[in-house]
Amino acid sequence: MIGMARERRLAEIFVEVADSLVEDFDVIDLLQRLSTRCVELLDVSAAGILLADAHGELQVIAASDEHTRLLELFALQHDQGPCVECYRTGAARTNIDLARAEATAGWPRFATRARETGYSTTHAIPLRLRSRIVGTLNLFQTTPHRLGDDDIALAQALADVATITILQQRTLEQSHVENSQLETALTSRVLIEQVKGVLAERWETSVDDAFAAFRSYARAHHLRLSDLAKRILAGAFDTSEIPAPEPARPEDRSD
Template structure:
């Protein structure tokens, strides 16, 4: 898809986030995927600060567990944390340069292990505060162009809008509640990946892909579907899956 067209699609999806029936995780996952295409990076992740100021992963462009772990290792260290704390973008961070990566040994090891060589981090800004960061990971050397950097910050701002749903921006209480709900939903999703992986005897990554495909095909909201699975109110046999069922 040409860039302009893709960008229009992103705008439409952000606008959709302002209507009532909206799933923040679903939106952000798609959004992260778009970021990788628009900016030609290998992976993108959206991280939110929790009440203690630790960064938590909310959504990633792909849900491979190893990638999620790299993001998780950033709760305390890494370029995204620096960006979150300073409120400034950290761009073109070269992970192959030991001088640069000195402060983040754990993060660097994990990121290098899956082939990332360059990281860029942009703040999710809300008025004078910073609520999280957008992390962009490259496997190829090469810098984002000036234009890309502007676009990346604009995308980070759009993610903020999606997360907070503009109409409620007036109340701080509501902001924090929504951030909290988004983080809780993220944990539910991980728990459900495990449940499905075991029921179907597939990997957690596969379980997620099947679940998401089902939610999309049936116009169901991912978070609600996940919650219904944990409470046992949704029969997961309704979801077609290819792997053989375990003999019971």
């Protein structure tokens, strides 16, 4: 997507984000949408948003798809990978050729797994606002084309928007509130991961399809993903109310 079409789509996305920033908005759903929009606007194959927990370790908060191997690849970066370096230095790492040993010398296990998953290039963009770094945006490509300066600038703009959705500007100077927001977002993601597994097993379908059905129901009924997840895990919600997806074919299921 290039030129005016991309500019128009980008404007729509920023309006979408602005409209979502109301009191008690669903941060997980919004970040999920942002990761999907990154794939759409930047012509990359996958995107993920990682947040640093209270110990400074990166954890997956949203991904452009919920495939198990992709989530494992993001999760690997809690201890090694370009996102770790990006988070610690605050500098973007872009157009990293995963086939070049010299480019991936600091994180061979991550690079090997990324290549096995089918990716050839990766990028790590900091989630920052002024001097604060709270996480990273990770992008993957299956093709070797480089992202140009304009694409990198756009990726950083989307990462900045993601940061604002997490922190909300009015609380940035209150560190205890900021930490609470980050921990709440990470806790919500854990609950959603648990529900994905429960629903996938109950419906005998893929985790991707289970999450899509869960998310679709929550949005249709104006429920926060984390609130619905809590009710399901507590046995306080009848999951038969959620339209079950068609059973996944064996070859479509996550490994």
